[in-house]
Amino acid sequence: DTGVSQDPRHKITKRGQNVTFRCDPISEHNRLYWYRQTLGQGPEFLTYFQNEAQLEKSRLLSDRFSAERPKGSFSTLEIQRTEQGDSAMYLCASSLGLAGIRNEQFFGPGTRLTVL
Amino acid sequence: DAKTTQPNSMESNEEEPVHLPCNHSTISGTDYIHWYRQLPSQGPEYVIHGLTSNVNNRMASLAIAEDRKSSTLILHRATLRDAAVYYCIPTSIIQGAQKLVFGQGTRLTINP
Numbered sequence: 395d396t397g398v399s400q401d402p403r404h405k406i407t408k409r410g411q412n413v414t415f416r417c418d419p420i421s422e423h424n425r426l427y428w429y430r431q432t433l434g435q436g437p438e439f440l441t442y443f444q445n446e447a448q449l450e451k452s453r454l455l456s457d458r459f460s461a462e463r464p465k466g467s468f469s470t471l472e473i474q475r476t477e478q479g480d481s482a483m484y485l486c487a488s489s490l491g492l493a494g495i496r497n498e499q500f501f502g503p504g505t506r507l508t509v510l
Numbered sequence: 511d512a513k514t515t516q517p518n519s520m521e522s523n524e525e526e527p528v529h530l531p532c533n534h535s536t537i538s539g540t541d542y543i544h545w546y547r548q549l550p551s552q553g554p555e556y557v558i559h560g561l562t563s564n565v566n567n568r569m570a571s572l573a574i575a576e577d578r579k580s581s582t583l584i585l586h587r588a589t590l591r592d593a594a595v596y597y598c599i600p601t602s603i604i605q606g607a608q609k610l611v612f613g614q615g616t617r618l619t620i621n622p
Contacts, residue, residue, distance in 0.1 A: 398553075427609065427610075429610075429612075435614070436595075436597060436612030436613055436614055436615055437554065437610070437612045438612070439609040439610065439611065442608070442609060450608070450609065452609075485553050485554075487553070487554075487610075498544070498556035498559070499546075499554075499556065499610060500555075500556070501552075501553030501554050501555065502553055503552060503553055504552075504553050
Protein backbone atom coordinates (compact mmCIF):
# COMPACT_ATOMS: atom_id res chain seq x y z
CA ASP A 395 0.00 0.00 0.00
CA THR A 396 1.54 3.30 -1.06
CA GLY A 397 -0.90 5.61 0.72
CA VAL A 398 -0.37 7.74 3.80
CA SER A 399 0.21 5.67 6.91
CA GLN A 400 -0.06 6.66 10.55
CA ASP A 401 1.12 4.96 13.68
CA PRO A 402 -0.29 4.11 16.13
CA ARG A 403 -3.92 3.87 15.08
CA HIS A 404 -5.11 4.16 18.65
CA LYS A 405 -3.48 5.57 21.75
CA ILE A 406 -4.85 5.66 25.29
CA THR A 407 -2.88 7.66 27.79
CA LYS A 408 -3.27 9.23 31.19
CA ARG A 409 -3.49 12.96 31.67
CA GLY A 410 -0.06 14.50 31.99
CA GLN A 411 1.76 11.92 29.90
CA ASN A 412 3.56 12.70 26.64
CA VAL A 413 2.56 11.04 23.39
CA THR A 414 4.12 10.95 19.94
CA PHE A 415 2.46 10.08 16.66
CA ARG A 416 4.14 9.24 13.38
CA CYS A 417 3.01 9.92 9.81
CA ASP A 418 4.57 8.48 6.67
CA PRO A 419 3.42 10.43 3.61
CA ILE A 420 3.28 9.29 0.01
CA SER A 421 6.93 9.18 -0.99
CA GLU A 422 7.02 11.81 -3.74
CA HIS A 423 4.85 14.32 -1.84
CA ASN A 424 6.54 17.51 -0.70
CA ARG A 425 3.81 18.78 1.58
CA LEU A 426 2.65 17.18 4.80
CA TYR A 427 -0.25 18.38 6.92
CA TRP A 428 -1.57 17.63 10.39
CA TYR A 429 -5.22 18.06 11.32
CA ARG A 430 -7.24 17.31 14.42
CA GLN A 431 -10.84 16.13 14.43
CA THR A 432 -13.18 15.91 17.40
CA LEU A 433 -16.43 13.99 17.37
CA GLY A 434 -19.07 15.47 15.10
CA GLN A 435 -16.80 18.21 13.75
CA GLY A 436 -14.84 18.63 10.56
CA PRO A 437 -11.05 18.31 10.71
CA GLU A 438 -9.16 21.40 11.92
CA PHE A 439 -5.81 22.38 10.49
CA LEU A 440 -2.86 22.24 12.88
CA THR A 441 0.31 22.70 10.83
CA TYR A 442 2.00 21.90 7.54
CA PHE A 443 5.46 21.27 6.14
CA GLN A 444 7.00 21.93 2.75
CA ASN A 445 9.77 19.34 2.72
CA GLU A 446 11.43 19.77 6.12
CA ALA A 447 10.32 23.37 6.68
CA GLN A 448 7.31 24.01 8.90
CA LEU A 449 5.54 26.81 7.03
CA GLU A 450 2.39 27.44 9.03
CA LYS A 451 1.09 26.66 12.49
CA SER A 452 -2.47 27.13 13.68
CA ARG A 453 -3.25 28.95 16.88
CA LEU A 454 -4.72 25.61 17.97
CA LEU A 455 -1.16 24.32 18.22
CA SER A 456 -0.31 25.29 21.78
CA ASP A 457 3.18 25.20 23.24
CA ARG A 458 2.54 21.62 24.33
CA PHE A 459 2.40 20.53 20.70
CA SER A 460 5.43 20.14 18.50
CA ALA A 461 5.78 18.72 15.02
CA GLU A 462 8.87 17.79 13.07
CA ARG A 463 9.67 16.48 9.65
CA PRO A 464 13.37 15.65 9.61
CA LYS A 465 14.82 15.20 6.11
CA GLY A 466 11.46 15.97 4.58
CA SER A 467 10.19 12.41 4.84
CA PHE A 468 8.11 11.12 7.77
CA SER A 469 6.74 13.49 10.39
CA THR A 470 6.09 13.24 14.11
CA LEU A 471 3.58 15.10 16.23
CA GLU A 472 4.30 15.21 19.95
CA ILE A 473 1.91 16.33 22.65
CA GLN A 474 3.44 17.01 26.02
CA ARG A 475 1.54 16.94 29.31
CA THR A 476 -1.64 15.70 27.65
CA GLU A 477 -5.00 17.04 28.78
CA GLN A 478 -8.44 15.49 28.39
CA GLY A 479 -9.25 18.14 25.81
CA ASP A 480 -6.54 16.69 23.57
CA SER A 481 -8.69 13.60 23.00
CA ALA A 482 -9.38 13.57 19.27
CA MET A 483 -8.51 11.95 15.98
CA TYR A 484 -5.20 13.24 14.63
CA LEU A 485 -5.07 13.10 10.85
CA CYS A 486 -2.08 13.40 8.59
CA ALA A 487 -2.25 14.25 4.90
CA SER A 488 0.24 14.78 2.11
CA SER A 489 0.20 16.45 -1.30
CA LEU A 490 2.54 17.22 -4.17
CA GLY A 491 2.48 20.92 -3.31
CA LEU A 492 2.76 22.21 -6.87
CA ALA A 493 0.91 25.38 -7.82
CA GLY A 494 -1.74 25.23 -10.49
CA ILE A 495 -1.76 21.46 -10.82
CA ARG A 496 -4.16 18.88 -9.44
CA ASN A 497 -3.06 19.02 -5.89
CA GLU A 498 -5.40 17.12 -3.68
CA GLN A 499 -4.43 16.06 -0.21
CA PHE A 500 -4.28 12.36 0.57
CA PHE A 501 -5.23 11.52 4.13
CA GLY A 502 -4.08 8.73 6.37
CA PRO A 503 -6.44 6.71 8.58
CA GLY A 504 -5.70 8.83 11.62
CA THR A 505 -4.53 8.21 15.17
CA ARG A 506 -7.29 8.23 17.75
CA LEU A 507 -6.06 9.64 21.05
CA THR A 508 -7.95 9.11 24.28
CA VAL A 509 -6.70 10.94 27.36
CA LEU A 510 -8.05 9.54 30.62
CA ASP B 511 -10.86 31.99 4.27
CA ALA B 512 -14.12 31.86 2.33
CA LYS B 513 -17.15 30.90 4.40
CA THR B 514 -19.29 27.99 3.19
CA THR B 515 -22.83 26.93 3.95
CA GLN B 516 -24.01 23.35 3.45
CA PRO B 517 -27.11 21.51 4.66
CA ASN B 518 -26.35 19.50 7.79
CA SER B 519 -27.80 16.32 6.35
CA MET B 520 -29.40 14.84 3.26
CA GLU B 521 -30.94 11.51 2.46
CA SER B 522 -31.35 9.66 -0.80
CA ASN B 523 -32.06 6.22 -2.16
CA GLU B 524 -29.63 3.81 -3.72
CA GLU B 525 -29.16 4.17 -7.49
CA GLU B 526 -30.77 7.61 -7.53
CA PRO B 527 -28.91 10.86 -8.29
CA VAL B 528 -27.88 13.08 -5.40
CA HIS B 529 -27.30 16.82 -5.60
CA LEU B 530 -25.29 18.26 -2.71
CA PRO B 531 -25.38 22.07 -2.61
CA CYS B 532 -22.80 24.48 -1.22
CA ASN B 533 -22.93 28.25 -0.90
CA HIS B 534 -19.59 30.08 -0.89
CA SER B 535 -20.59 33.68 -1.52
CA THR B 536 -17.30 35.14 -0.24
CA ILE B 537 -15.10 33.01 -2.46
CA SER B 538 -12.03 34.70 -3.93
CA GLY B 539 -11.39 34.80 -7.66
CA THR B 540 -8.28 32.67 -7.12
CA ASP B 541 -9.98 29.96 -5.07
CA TYR B 542 -10.65 26.54 -6.44
CA ILE B 543 -13.74 24.75 -5.10
CA HIS B 544 -12.70 21.42 -3.67
CA TRP B 545 -14.98 18.67 -2.46
CA TYR B 546 -13.82 16.01 -0.05
CA ARG B 547 -15.78 13.29 1.65
CA GLN B 548 -15.20 11.31 4.81
CA LEU B 549 -16.52 7.78 5.08
CA PRO B 550 -17.17 6.42 8.55
CA SER B 551 -13.99 5.74 10.54
CA GLN B 552 -11.73 6.94 7.72
CA GLY B 553 -9.74 10.03 6.85
CA PRO B 554 -11.21 12.42 4.27
CA GLU B 555 -10.73 11.66 0.60
CA TYR B 556 -10.65 13.95 -2.39
CA VAL B 557 -13.70 13.86 -4.64
CA ILE B 558 -13.39 16.61 -7.23
CA HIS B 559 -12.43 20.24 -7.71
CA GLY B 560 -13.09 23.05 -10.17
CA LEU B 561 -12.49 26.74 -10.81
CA THR B 562 -15.11 28.09 -13.20
CA SER B 563 -16.48 25.46 -15.54
CA ASN B 564 -18.26 22.25 -14.70
CA VAL B 565 -16.09 19.22 -14.08
CA ASN B 566 -16.61 15.48 -14.31
CA ASN B 567 -14.59 12.56 -13.03
CA ARG B 568 -15.22 8.92 -12.29
CA MET B 569 -16.61 9.72 -8.85
CA ALA B 570 -18.86 12.70 -9.43
CA SER B 571 -19.68 15.88 -11.32
CA LEU B 572 -19.26 19.42 -10.09
CA ALA B 573 -21.57 22.15 -11.30
CA ILE B 574 -20.34 25.67 -10.55
CA ALA B 575 -22.65 28.67 -10.74
CA GLU B 576 -21.71 31.37 -13.21
CA ASP B 577 -21.04 33.86 -10.39
CA ARG B 578 -19.08 31.17 -8.51
CA LYS B 579 -21.00 31.86 -5.32
CA SER B 580 -22.39 28.36 -5.18
CA SER B 581 -21.69 24.89 -6.47
CA THR B 582 -23.36 21.50 -6.52
CA LEU B 583 -21.74 18.11 -6.22
CA ILE B 584 -23.63 15.52 -8.22
CA LEU B 585 -23.47 11.80 -7.58
CA HIS B 586 -25.17 10.31 -10.61
CA ARG B 587 -26.17 6.97 -9.11
CA ALA B 588 -25.67 6.78 -5.39
CA THR B 589 -24.52 3.54 -3.81
CA LEU B 590 -24.43 2.55 -0.15
CA ARG B 591 -20.71 3.22 -0.23
CA ASP B 592 -21.40 6.90 -0.91
CA ALA B 593 -22.79 7.38 2.59
CA ALA B 594 -20.36 9.88 4.08
CA VAL B 595 -19.90 13.46 5.22
CA TYR B 596 -19.27 15.72 2.21
CA TYR B 597 -17.24 18.89 2.60
CA CYS B 598 -17.13 21.82 0.19
CA ILE B 599 -13.84 23.72 0.62
CA PRO B 600 -12.66 26.80 -1.28
CA THR B 601 -8.88 26.57 -1.60
CA SER B 602 -6.41 29.10 -2.97
CA ILE B 603 -4.58 28.14 -6.15
CA ILE B 604 -1.75 30.49 -5.25
CA GLN B 605 1.38 28.68 -4.07
CA GLY B 606 -0.22 25.30 -4.54
CA ALA B 607 -2.45 23.46 -2.12
CA GLN B 608 -2.35 24.84 1.38
CA LYS B 609 -4.44 24.07 4.39
CA LEU B 610 -7.97 22.82 3.98
CA VAL B 611 -10.55 24.65 6.08
CA PHE B 612 -13.32 22.15 6.75
CA GLY B 613 -16.81 23.27 7.77
CA GLN B 614 -19.46 21.01 9.22
CA GLY B 615 -20.20 19.34 5.89
CA THR B 616 -23.31 17.48 4.80
CA ARG B 617 -23.95 14.02 6.19
CA LEU B 618 -25.38 11.96 3.33
CA THR B 619 -27.44 8.90 4.15
CA ILE B 620 -28.23 6.40 1.40
CA ASN B 621 -31.22 4.14 1.83
CA PRO B 622 -31.14 0.65 0.26
